[in-house]
Amino acid sequence: MDAVITIDVVVPVFNEGANIEKTLDALAEGIRMVDPAVATFRLLAVYDFEEDNTLPVIRSIQAGYPFPIHLVKNPVRGVVNAMKQGFIAAEGDYVLITMADASDDYEILPRMVDLAGQGYDIVAPSRYMPGGKLYGGPFFKQLLSRLAGVSLHWICRIPTHDITNSYKLYKRSAVEAISIESKGGFEIGMEITAKVFAGGGRIAELPSRWWDRTEGKSKFKLFGWLPNYLKWYLYLLVRRPMGFRCSMCE
Numbered sequence: 001m002d003a004v005i006t007i008d009v010v011v012p013v014f015n016e017g018a019n020i021e022k023t024l025d026a027l028a029e030g031i032r033m034v035d036p037a038v039a040t041f042r043l044l045a046v047y048d049f050e051e052d053n054t055l056p057v058i059r060s061i062q063a064g065y066p067f068p069i070h071l072v073k074n075p076v077r078g079v080v081n082a083m084k085q086g087f088i089a090a091e092g093d094y095v096l097i098t099m100a101d102a103s104d105d106y107e108i109l110p111r112m113v114d115l116a117g118q119g120y121d122i123v124a125p126s127r128y129m130p131g132g133k134l135y136g137g138p139f140f141k142q143l144l145s146r147l148a149g150v151s152l153h154w155i156c157r158i159p160t161h162d163i164t165n166s167y168k169l170y171k172r173s174a175v176e177a178i179s180i181e182s183k184g185g186f187e188i189g190m191e192i193t194a195k196v197f198a199g200g201g202r203i204a205e206l207p208s209r210w211w212d213r214t215e216g217k218s219k220f221k222l223f224g225w226l227p228n229y230l231k232w233y234l235y236l237l238v239r240r241p242m243g244f245r246c247s248m249c250e
Contacts, residue, residue, distance in 0.1 A: 005039040005116055007169070009067070009096045010086030012046050012079050016100035017053035020045075021061055023102045028065050030106025039113045041067040044089055045100075046082040048074050054100065080182050083189075087175055096169045097189065104167040105209040112169050112206065121201035122193055123169035126162035131207030144226075148233055156236050158197050160205040163190050163236075164229065167208065174201055184228040194232045198239040 009027065013020065024043075031041050043065075045058055055071065062069040072089045074082045087095055094116050098104045108125060115123045126132050128146050149162040166189045178195045182188035197203055 004037065005094060005113060006092035007039055007041045007094045007096055007113070007116075008086075008090040008092040008172075009041055009043045009098060010046060010083065010090065011043060011098055011100050012074075012082035012086070013052060013054040013100045014048060014079070014082075015053050017057045019101050020054050020057050023098075023100050024058075024061070024065060024069075026102060026106050027098070028067070030109035031066055033107070033110045034113050035110075038117065041096075042092070043067055043069045044072050044086050045069060046072045046074050046086050046089075048077040048082065079185050080188050084180060087172070087180075090172055093172060094169050095172050095175065098167050103211050108206060108208055115204045115206070116169055116171070118204070119202065120204040121171045121174040121196050122160075122203045124160040124162065124193065124203055124205045125165060125167050125208030126160055126205045127165060127208055127210050128161040129205060129207050132162070133207075133209045134212075135210065136212030144229075148229065152233065152236055156197075158193075158236065159203045160193070162205070162208075163193050165189065165208070165210075167210075168193070170196075182228065187228040187232060190229060190232045191235075194236045194239070198236065 011023070016023075027043070045054070047055060058069060058071065072085060074085045083097060086097070105125060112123045112125070126149075127134050128149050134142060145162075145164045148164055149160065152158050152163055153161045164186075166186050168189055170192065174196050175192055178192065178199070180188060180191065182191045193203065
């Protein structure tokens with residue numbers, strides 16, 4: 001791409017007042033490493049209710065960041081609907097989904113933008129490829145996530161080891177070309193990745209680090225959402241592109 005890439009950063013929030021400033025500071029540091037002649041950013045913080053303790057923190061600090069911050073009301077509560085609303089509100093060429101709990105690795109943003117500039121439909125940070133790292137977090141959740149990601153990589157040849165990672169950069173036109181069915185939670189990222197891949201879309205991965213939250217309580221519901229993840233796991237086993245080959249997978 002020769003033109004400047006526009007990126008909307010979608011952050012679902014739910015009482016993340018204790019984490020949001022640390023998250024925005026880390027995000028700002030990552031964005032400062034990206035040449036503004038290559039990509040520009042704005043942030044969409046999607047919230048469920050006006051009493052959310054994240055909102056006053058954002059309003060008190062938003063003027064001090066190198067990107068505009070917009071508050072977006074989610075009309076239907078829940079993390080999956082917040083991410084859907086983020087895609088609806090987005091106007092950029094790409095949409096970056098990240099969480100408000102200071103867990104994601106923003107030092108890799110320049111490399112992610114570089115891959116977006118090469119035209120990939122999804123840029124997928126990976127905790128489970130060589131060079132990726134996890135620090136903390138529930139053992140059983142990590143085990144299932146790793147097994148799902150690595151097994152689909154080898155069985156279906158999908159060019160990411162970490163399909164369940166919510167932290168991804170999506171080409172907005174690729175997301176708009178599919179119908180999103182997810183109604184549970186964070187499996188929406190797995191669904192989008194599976195459908196884009198099954199439709200012949202281009203996916204690039206790069207190693208990423210992840211840190212377990214130090215403040216607040218995770219909204220992840222492992223056993224309640226497990227059937228939703230299993231649905232998209234089976235979808236890929238059936239729908240993977242026939243004859244797909246990728247040099248990154250060899």
